[in-house]
Amino acid sequence: MMISITSWAQEVKNKQLKPQLIIQSNFEGTTRVVPIPGTKDYGASIERLAGKGAKLRNSDWDKDLIPVIKSGILEVQYTGGDSSKRYAKVVPEPGNPNNHVLKFWLDGSWTADLGLQKARVQTNLYGIKGGFKEFYQSVRVFLSNDFAVLRDYPKRITWLTLSEFWNNEWWVKEEKYGFRNGLCIGKLDPNETDLNFLLNAEDPGQKEVWRYNNTNVKVPIGKWFTMEYYFKEGNKETGRFYLAITPDGEPKKVVYDVHNFTHMTTDPAPNGLTGYNPMKLYTSPEIVAYVKSKGKTLQIYWDDFKLWKNKRPQ
Template sequence: MGKQGKRFLKLLTCLGMISMVIGVTPAFAATPGSVIFQSGFESGSTLSQLDAQDDDITGTDTSYSTKNNWVTDLEGNAQIGTFKIQYEGGAATDRYASIITDPAYSGNKVLHYWLKNAAIQDNGFMKGRIQTSIYDEPGNPQQSLNEMYYKVRLKLHPDMQKLESFSNAIPWLTLAEFWNDPTWTGSSYPFRITFGLNKDANAGSNQPLYFSVSSENMDNNTRVEVWRSDAKSFTVTYNQWITLEFYYKKGDATTGRFYVAATPSGGSRQILFDVKNWTYNTNNPSPVGLANFNPMKLYTGEEYIDHIRNNGGIMQLYWDNFELWNGWPQAVYQAESMTLGTTSGETLTNSSDVNCSGGVCQIFDSNGVGDYINYYANVPHDGKYDIKVGVKKMNTRGKFQMSIDGANIGTIQDLYAASAQYTELSIANNVQLAAGDRRFKFYVTGTSGTGYQLGIDYIKIIPKD
């Protein structure tokens, strides 16, 4: 399957449960965002060396049609600083990142991390690092992100399983890191969030790894843990793609949020972490947002790197399908592209119109009360959503009641207007939806004129938590 077939919003068909909850939006609720950049590391993405310890990726990724240029879309965005791949120490014989053909599928390209030797000396301790960095650097300053979401696929090479035979604890093998006022900028209030793989002390050999996330105040280089959470119930797999979703919201103990979900290939989406707590230093009187982060990282100590190598392997990861947003993705479903369910039998036509989103509105040629049309739209995750519908009003239009999976939401909407009007209707707020495909039904209830037609442009669902 090509990259276009693996895009974020896939239109399938299934049924599910829905309920409606009305209430005040919590302070930690996510704000709808827009895509900043996306790449599948496909044709047009070129990895090249900047210097002995840094690489770069440039070009336009042809697997996406928009927001796909590594320089103009990613680094050129005012909220993003400089992108690079960093190593800190060693040579290509010790570590490298490269864009390669997916070993399991020749039609796909991936970003490959290969870490053979720990080549960075740190106070008598050796470590290894490969990381993509999005940093606020001189010459390309950024406006910090108060909210950020990204999605990326991760595959652990089978050699990574050799860590299960390591006899002691593995307290840090970092896969992503997020900094607020980082130590290297001279800030008085550095703070970081670390996501990675761990293994418990005294677990012994042949024990599983698990995902973990923690945060730390780093005042005066003294680490003080603020919060921590482990996902021991999630099975870490090898040689299998896992889609990871990360969400960060700047805030204190009542407004901050850090969220991670994981979807194994062919499996169900699971929320690993939904931490509602500090996401900046607890002592910081005027914190900035997220100005420095490593969305794809491999960083750990020599004993873990050596253990894999001494047992006939190399520490390796694969990354794919990176998508970055400046808030939680909102889903917009164009009527003409949605999966159509049952109807009452009346004609449905695509009407070209430059004033409609995507240049097309769908006209449902209803002729009386009781006519209906069903669409299916894929909801990306469990949660509360505001529901909106883009419509084209006219003097031939009728009224409709919307329902989702059989439950009415909102009030009856009137599409009558003396002349053409293009508008977005607010149907209902804080509707609890389950992840998966939901059935959106438009049921004709009457008319304010003489016609009963419906002019439907799109359905929009906006996350609220």
Template sequence: MLIKLRNICLMATFTLPFTICTAQDKPSKPILIFQSGFEGSTKVVADSGTDDHGALYEHIAGIDSGLKQKRNWDKDWVGVLNDGYMGVQYTGGDASKRYAKVEVDPTNPKNNALHFWLNDAWPASEGQIKARVQTNIYGIKTGYKEFYQSVRVFLTEDFNALKTYPHRIPWCTISEFWNNEWWVKGEEHGFRVTLGVGKPTAESNELNFILNAENAGQKEVWNADNVAIKVPIGKWFTMDYYFKEGNKENGRFWMRITPDGGEPQNVFDVHNFTHATNDLSPNGLTSYNPMKLYTSKDVVGFIKAQNKTLQIYWDDFRLWSDKRP
């Protein structure tokens, strides 16, 4: 079942300075940008720099020896990103509150995965107390007009505790797309699409996927709900999504999940702005967080009070250009 899209504000359609392919156009052969199953020498390592709250930056390094191409974290990002690697960021805190590590799959001792562990909140950006673990693909040299990502995801059983959270959950981000980054000084066309896990009402006892888009200043342009499809917990599932830069007529965000051993389920297919509504010359998406766990102090505090932690495992990450649903 597909979501029903609610337009929050009606915007004029702008003429873009480049050609957007229509659904009838035949796409080029998909180009694999990178892939990893987090095997071989893959690991998370600390950088020498710190963020504005004193926390060390980290990045993913090593080679997945089980794959044949586009598998080297140290070399294959160099031609794609200005910094040449996929970063790991926390915006504060320490290892007693959060971490990202390559560890053994909790369901298969012969498999490794990237493990996000989040146990507490801390003073962070925007003067807020919140909690964050995220990977950064920042500084994409040639902004993506469209791209396709696939990743396997495992939310541990502790996520079930959120079903009894006594309020609506509008914010537990698992991926975020910046087109463009609104924190950059002088940027006039900040825009983001946020994908998360949410709870639609205080009375609900299920978790669903949530999606919205905002202009700079967190001014919502559109949002989407799909309460029909529940978030799998304690079971691996593959999450595929497709991003296409465009306006209200030709922008698109599509997402599908496939539980292991189950059938594919289309979660979102939104046709709307995927760049700032006032941007007449969009230049492609240059930054996004492909794997993320980011939420409020209240949500993480509720979990901690029950002696549980928010944990996500990620595996089989793949990123393509020129690939479509």
């Protein structure tokens, strides 16, 4: 049987693009956050996710990242502070004790790297072997009702980060060609009464390359939603960043489908995304202090995390 060159090429392409699940977690089973004795890296306090999800393939935090990450682990980073000001824990979901989730809790700020005052709880996938040219992530998110006080914050909010993407990490040897994409929640108009998803990109020295602010899709507060994003390394024509949310009981909403730089604008040989923060709660001391002044704390719950290679938006 003869197969045309066109058909053969399409078959190869389809095989290459078959989605590959790298890791997933429902935060059940033996999944937990544990310390790493004696570890202090990036000028930060470091823990890690450990254990395995219940009845779930590719859910072993101790083994499944070894082929992908140089350290083989998903770090939990705080950059200082202590458990009275911040923590990450696997806990029963509020109102649904039969389900376990990953909780980020942030109630203070502290002097961190470069002598700056910051507030941070984040996960790190640094040292990605070979770099990701493209990847897809899905995670369920619940922002506690305490976030609602930020609707009345009297200034702009541009620093309340949910995830960051480093191509390459600009604090290591690739600093010359470092590039950052940041996904935040906030508001560019101080008079805005809802929070939006903000997306931007920066060359080294935090030189902004592009920024997008979609005010039509509001950030759900006090309600679970699934957040999906897709990253593809490329230039102004070939780069892509896609973000969609699906609040429980509602249809999917595409927040962004950006075609623009996702690597440093003058990088002569882009080599893939080498690190990113899949789940993050990172903000300024002013934001933390304002929330605290209202008798509230910043709390995010995460569930059903999934990370794929070769998966694209449908």
